Amino acid sequence: MKTILIIGIGAGNPDYLTVQAIKALNQADVFFFMDKGQTKEKLNHLRKEICERYIQHHNYRVIEAPTPERDRNEGDYLKAVDHLNTDKQMIFERLIIEELEEGQCGAFLVWGDPSLYDSTIRILDAIIQTGRHALDYQVIPGITSVQALTAQHKVTLNNIGRSVEITTGRRLAEGLPDNVDSVVVMLDAENSYKTVVDQNIDIYWGAYLGTPDEILISGKLEEVAGEIERVRDAARQANGWIMDTYLLKRR
Numbered sequence: 001m002k003t004i005l006i007i008g009i010g011a012g013n014p015d016y017l018t019v020q021a022i023k024a025l026n027q028a029d030v031f032f033f034m035d036k037g038q039t040k041e042k043l044n045h046l047r048k049e050i051c052e053r054y055i056q057h058h059n060y061r062v063i064e065a066p067t068p069e070r071d072r073n074e075g076d077y078l079k080a081v082d083h084l085n086t087d088k089q090m091i092f093e094r095l096i097i098e099e100l101e102e103g104q105c106g107a108f109l110v111w112g113d114p115s116l117y118d119s120t121i122r123i124l125d126a127i128i129q130t131g132r133h134a135l136d137y138q139v140i141p142g143i144t145s146v147q148a149l150t151a152q153h154k155v156t157l158n159n160i161g162r163s164v165e166i167t168t169g170r171r172l173a174e175g176l177p178d179n180v181d182s183v184v185v186m187l188d189a190e191n192s193y194k195t196v197v198d199q200n201i202d203i204y205w206g207a208y209l210g211t212p213d214e215i216l217i218s219g220k221l222e223e224v225a226g227e228i229e230r231v232r233d234a235a236r237q238a239n240g241w242i243m244d245t246y247l248l249k250r251r
């Protein structure tokens with residue numbers, strides 16, 4: 001039997017690692033680093049730093065694998081993600097066959113928490129369902145970018161007795177959800193908060209949370225939307241990429 005550990009490493013700060021995650025890091029024989037695009041270098045650098053800082057031996061290997069990207073010309077978003085996950089599954093299977101010996105333990109270091117906008121669990125499930133591998137896996141939770149955001153802004157996620165929705169920029173652009181007064185928006189490449197600027201909302205925005213480049217802006221959306229857009233564009237140009245998340249709260 002081979003074992004895979006899907007380890008949540010928190011969303012930016014190496015101090016976000018839990019004791020459980022540190023114990024899991026020390027069990028793994030092989031680490032698979034899977035990031036893509038412009039963020040790859042920075043995120044893999046952090047993963048290496050985490051391994052060096054927390055692993056108490058040198059008997060581990062790191063395999064950096066090229067990760068396929070979503071076809072941005074495919075109009076159907078879900079179809080594009082489905083194709084992407086099939087491609088990733090093939091790469092994961094190859095890594096498990098070629099890089100992991102029977103009885104060994106491999107680890108995927110997942111940014112934030114593996115249950116939030118991440119496909120690693122889904123892909124491992126799909127691999128096990130093929131029946132082609134004797135494989136077991138465990139999931140170790142991590143501090144999400146949502147938790148990093150609320151902690152840095154010193155704000156609660158929910159209002160008392162009320163619901164929270166976590167959604168994407170793409171969905172927010174279709175309108176604010178009903179019956180929810182707190183909305184977290186992730187994966188927003190288009191400044192979608194601008195589409196709800198006329199509503200009575202406070203925004204808590206954070207970029208590069210937990211890292212030395214962290215930027216925080218908060219206030220009444222109609223008053224700070226312009227500033228967020230300017231700061232966001234400048235940061236993206238300066239760094240070549242941006243990762244940001246925000247919480248919208250109806251006033």
Ligand SMILES: C[S@@+](CC[C@H](N)C(=O)[O-])C[C@H]1O[C@@H](n2cnc3c(N)ncnc32)[C@H](O)[C@@H]1O
Nearest residue numbers: 012112113117144145186187208209243244245
């Ligand atoms: C593919 S999702 C991964 C989420 C991750 N699993 C988590 O638990 O936060 C990537 C999105 O998470 C958000 N994100 C992740 N890390 C972040 C950070 N350090 N600062 C701001 N936003 C972050 C951004 O919205 C980004 O587009």
